[in-house]
Amino acid sequence: MPTPPLVQTVRRRRLGSALRGFRNACGMSIDSAAAAMRWNVSKLSRIENAKAHLPIKDVALLLRQYDVTDPDVIAALEALSKDANKTGWWSTYGDVPGASYKDYIGLEDDAESTHTYTPGLIPGLLQIGQYAREIIAGTAITRTPDEVSALVEVRKKRQAILTDTTRPTGPLKFWAVIHESALHYRSAAVPTLMRDQLRHLLDLTDLTNINIQVMPILATPHPGMVGPFHVVRFPQPWPTVINVENIRGGSFAEGTEDVKVYEAAFERIQAAALPVEDSREKIKQIMEDSTA
Template sequence: MPYSPLVPTIRHRRLGQALKRFRNDAGMTLEGVAGAMGWTVSKLSKIENARQKIRPAEVTAVLRVCGVKDRMAFNALENLAKDAGKKGWWQTYSGVVSPAYGDYISHEDDAEHICEWAPLAIPGLLQTATYARETMIATSQTRTSEDIAALAEVRQARQAVLSRPGNPLQLWAIIHEAALHIRFEIRPATMREQLRKLLDASEMPNVTVQIMPSNSTVHPGMFGGFSLIGFPAPFPDIVLLENLAGATYLEGEETHPFATAVDRIRATALPVEDSLSRIAQMEERYRK
């Protein structure tokens, strides 16, 4: 049977990065850990670079070689090794979900909390199906109507992370007031329904919505939107930056300015109760 190289998933990459980080923290070389495991250096290098699978029992052994004592780290990496090769539900939409978008959904699926600063549009996890479809129609330059319908379904399916049993995603969304004034000429009721969706979602204990008023003072969010994505220990936070050209991820020390920015953006936005009052007032005006 011919050799089929591993097609790395985002979980394979996260697992490999974590193992490499623990090895470096222990001050051990590839040669040292590989020798202790009875492996070739090539095998360990491929595992760390997500080009070869590793079994949960092997993850445990590597962590022990590196002197890791944290039981949570053992559990997290063992579970990731079990799930690394599993297909996500979004892969049934492979015809319209790009690899980069699939990576993001995988991040979102594994995340513990997300803080999103949205200066131009409602965050995807809080969008109605109509809002999602109408904004895609307006912004897409190459998608067919069938593609857009499928992508709108994907966006709705992503919202299941907010109600997953046991560990629902903690979402904190800060939305600029300008995003609430977008007009939908084809279906004028779209924004009213979207505002109601924000109010309904905010009743969930794991969802917080704030509004950045149009007359706010200056703040670091003026440089553009971003999502700060946090995972259970020992996996580090990442930051997602998006534009028409695609998505960029930041890791490690590059995320630190965004963590600081989030606190300042929250402090500048309206308090939560005032934000919900502002949304309710706007929703009422759309009814008239």
């Protein structure tokens, strides 16, 4: 059997994890749950481990075995079951986006909000095309020119999530804290690049779903000094997911304790950064200085 598209794996994994959590919460063994559904144990095990699809018609029946009757919870899991077999737009790019990157795009597509800290560059959702091209070409060191172009397209398409009013939760709520040093990047090939990029940031701050803070160079020590990360939140009942970036893509943290640590870390980062209005003035000042 061919491996299912990764977007299915992402959504199936979230569904399977939720089902396993409800089963454990009610104290039911996997053998008992399977017997109650008149399934063999391997079927339920495959569903919980994202290796098989749970039909929508069975969602409420299975949740009933776990004493889950909240209609909002049932509806949320049925919606995820319905979407588990949908192929995301990013699948058309094949294996060009790495596995962890496709995982992240799949999560981002379902997210209600994202909080991100980036010490060395402008976050991908806020990048203009030319800036994205230079950054990707400089950091994706194993990529061919064609793959760089494809990754730039992926990054630009992701940005539609910031203004898409057709999403169930509306446009993605995005809160970014960017280190001041990232705003001073200079392009040798395109001298006006950062002026255009900073103007784009200022334009984005006019959107009510986007907040940008600048971490000043002289800021007090804070958890963001360790590196970039994203706090990705979803509508209830889905738990928050943490994405920690690295040069090979990123890794995920989904455990309750890990999530609490990163959420607390982001709060401290926000407190150490300039307030939103002061950040806007800082961006404007750097933009004006770059044209002097």
